[in-house]
Amino acid sequence: MNKQYAINRKNVMKPLPEDSVVVLFSGSHIKTSADGEYPFVVNRNFYHLTGINEPNLILVMDHTSEILYIEESDEMFEKWIGKKISKDEATALSDILKIAYLDAFEPTQLEAYKNVYFDLEKDQISNHLSLSEIFVREHNITANDVYDIIAKDRTVKSEAEVSKMQEAMHITNRGLMRILQNLKPGLRESVLEAHFDFELKSENVINAFDTIAASGENATVLHYVTNNEFTKDGDLMLFDLGATKDLYCADISRTYPVSGVFSPRQKELYDMVLGAMEKVIDAIKPGVTMSELNDIVNEYYGVELVRLNVIDNKYDVKNYYYHGVSHSLGLDTHDVGLSRDEALVAGNVITVEPGIYIKEEGIGIRIEDNILVTEDGHVNLSEFIPKTTEEIEEIMRNGK
Ligand SMILES: [Mn+2]
Numbered sequence: 001m002n003k004q005y006a007i008n009r010k011n012v013m014k015p016l017p018e019d020s021v022v023v024l025f026s027g028s029h030i031k032t033s034a035d036g037e038y039p040f041v042v043n044r045n046f047y048h049l050t051g052i053n054e055p056n057l058i059l060v061m062d063h064t065s066e067i068l069y070i071e072e073s074d075e076m077f078e079k080w081i082g083k084k085i086s087k088d089e090a091t092a093l094s095d096i097l098k099i100a101y102l103d104a105f106e107p108t109q110l111e112a113y114k115n116v117y118f119d120l121e122k123d124q125i126s127n128h129l130s131l132s133e134i135f136v137r138e139h140n141i142t143a144n145d146v147y148d149i150i151a152k153d154r155t156v157k158s159e160a161e162v163s164k165m166q167e168a169m170h171i172t173n174r175g176l177m178r179i180l181q182n183l184k185p186g187l188r189e190s191v192l193e194a195h196f197d198f199e200l201k202s203e204n205v206i207n208a209f210d211t212i213a214a215s216g217e218n219a220t221v222l223h224y225v226t227n228n229e230f231t232k233d234g235d236l237m238l239f240d241l242g243a244t245k246d247l248y249c250a251d252i253s254r255t256y257p258v259s260g261v262f263s264p265r266q267k268e269l270y271d272m273v274l275g276a277m278e279k280v281i282d283a284i285k286p287g288v289t290m291s292e293l294n295d296i297v298n299e300y301y302g303v304e305l306v307r308l309n310v311i312d313n314k315y316d317v318k319n320y321y322y323h324g325v326s327h328s329l330g331l332d333t334h335d336v337g338l339s340r341d342e343a344l345v346a347g348n349v350i351t352v353e354p355g356i357y358i359k360e361e362g363i364g365i366r367i368e369d370n371i372l373v374t375e376d377g378h379v380n381l382s383e384f385i386p387k388t389t390e391e392i393e394e395i396m397r398n399g400k
Contacts, residue, residue, distance in 0.1 A: 002095040004160045005051045011153045012049065012146065013063055019114035022146055024049065025131040026057040039206075044331040045119045045150040047247055050094040054085050058105055059096075062113065067098040069105045107139040117146035151337030154330055156347035161248060162372055162381070165329070165349060168208070168250035169370060169382045171243035175199035176254055176385060179239060180395045185258050189213040189227040192237070200243050208242035208249035209333045215258060219364025220357040222323060231258045236266055238364050242333065249333045251351050252382055253368030260396035262389045266363065269356055270389055272304045273365050276354040280325055284371055284378040290326040290340045290350065297325045297354045310358060320357055326350045329370055348373040349381070 012022065026046045029037045042053045050059055050068065058069040073084040087099040110116050120143070121130035136143045157165070175196040182195050193213040200207060214224040215231045219238035231237060235258045242250040255270065257263075262270060276297045283296055301321055302314030310320060328335035329349045338348060353368035369382045386392060 002051060002093060004158055005049060005093075006095040007158070008153060009049050009061060009066060012150050013061065015149060016063075016117065016146075017115050018063060020117060021060060021062045021110055021113040021115070022117040023110065023132075023135075024059040024119050024146075025135070026050075026052065026055060026059075028055050028131060042247070043119065043121065044247070044336075045121075045147065045154075048150060048154050048331060050096065051246075052085065052090060052093050053247060056102070057085075057090075058102065060105070060109075065098070066096050067100060068094060068096045069100050069102045072101045072103075107135075107141070110141060116141055116143050118143045119147050119150060120145040121147065148337075153337075154335065155328060155337040156345065157330065157349050157372070158347075161330070162349065164245045164248035165250060165370065166381050167245040168205070168243045168248055169252065169385065171199065171203050171205060171245065172241065172250040172252050173382075173385045175241070175243065176239065176252070177395070180256060180392070181399050183231070183237065183256055183258060183260075183396065185231050185233040185235075187231045189215055189218070189229055189231065189237070192231075192239070193227050193241075196239075196241055203243070205243050205245060208244050208251060212238065212240035212253075214238045214364065217359060217362040217364070219255070219366075220359045220362075221364075222357075233259050234263065236262075236270075236363060236365060238366055240366060240368065247331055249329055249331070249335075250382070251329055251333050251353075251368060251370060252385060253353055253355075253366040254385070254387060254392075255365045255367060256392055256396070261393055265361070266365075267389050268308060269358070269363060270365055270367075272301075272308065273354050273356050273367050274387065275304070276300050276325075277352055277367055277369070280352045280354065281369070281371060281378065281380060284344070284350070284352075284373060286345050286373060286375065287343050289343055290324065290338075293352070294325045294340075297321065301356070305356075310356075321355060322357070323353075323355065325354050326352055344373045346373055346375045 024046045027043045040055050056071050060067050071084050090099045118132040178195040179192050193211045210225045213227045215237040216235035218224045236255050238255045240253040280293050280296050298317050301317045305311045328338040349372050355366035357364045369380050372379045372381050
């Protein structure tokens with residue numbers, strides 16, 4: 001994998017003018033209060049270029065050299081927290097040969113370049129200035145933004161990156177199996193979430209995002225994450241969740257019957273969603289856009305929802321299906337760099353997640369797989385995760 005990060009660095013340097021330098025921060029811990037800290041979240045663009053998930057590192061690279069600045073460990077830190085990353089470990093992960101300690105980093109060394117690039121972190125969600133912005137202001141540097149170039153490079157996944165993502169999908173599948181083995185009426189929704197998390201903790205990986213575990217009508221709320229109500233006999237339960245592997249995300253949705261059997265009504269709606277999913281997946285190939293994929297769902301639903309007596313005319317689809325069918329997936333769950341109207345290319349990984357949300361019937365269904373775009377079409381990377389009503393009922397009957 002480490003060669004991959006060297007390739008990523010090359011890809012990012014390639015379009016930059018000759019006399020350029022790129023400076024990237026890994027990020028720092030954010031305090032909750034007193035001596036508490038939020039879990040460290042690495043700048044994903046930094047990770048894309050180094051494979052290192054550690055705070056307070058700086059990557060500096062130009063067309064002929066690269067150097068990674070790391071923190072020097074001290075005895076007291078080691079007694080309380082443990083070791084910091086060593087020079088050898090940093091090289092092993094990133095394939096960067098030249099590693100130095102932070103105090104050797106001099107902002108004045110950037111003056112030798114005509115073009116100085118920072119990741120100005122367009123994707124940051126807080127109102128705080130990013131580390132890069134603070135640094136650039138403090139040292140009065142005229143900085144260019146390298147964000148778009150890195151984000152674009154992240155949209156095309158290498159084989160190594162795809163296999164990490166698929167590992168995340170396998171962990172996700174094992175978590176879903178635990179859910180299927182434990183799902184029954186009378187449980188708090190968060191208990192099912194806990195069964196999923198048990199698998200992730202056992203693998204020592206983190207969630208790709210907050211788990212949605214929504215039973216009955218709650219499933220018609222798209223981003224329901226309170227997971228605080230109780231499962232009821234006869235309801236469906238919608239799960240939208242994902243594990244990570246080395247920060248590469250899976251994003252899977254499945255909808256299961258709480259009591260182990262789909263009612264005829266639930267089954268016909270479920271099979272409609274599954275039908276939409278198959279149509280979208282079939283259409284995926286280079287040149288197609290995510291907007292066009294969404295049109296396929298709307299068109300299909302326009303016919304099917306009338307047939308199933310949900311709506312009287314196709315213009316009302318929007319009241320029962322109100323999100324896009326796809327987004328890019330990678331180091332971020334909603335990955336950066338690929339817009340809805342852009343032609344897909346080989347190496348993109350996108351989700352396909354049609355849903356149907358009928359509040360009047362207390363039914364919300366979403367089914368989501370993760371698809372790799374290839375030269376001649378696509379591969380469904382999460383195909384192995386059971387999703388037909390027959391498979392689901394069978395597993396719930398037999399417990400495996
Ligand atoms: Mn998704």
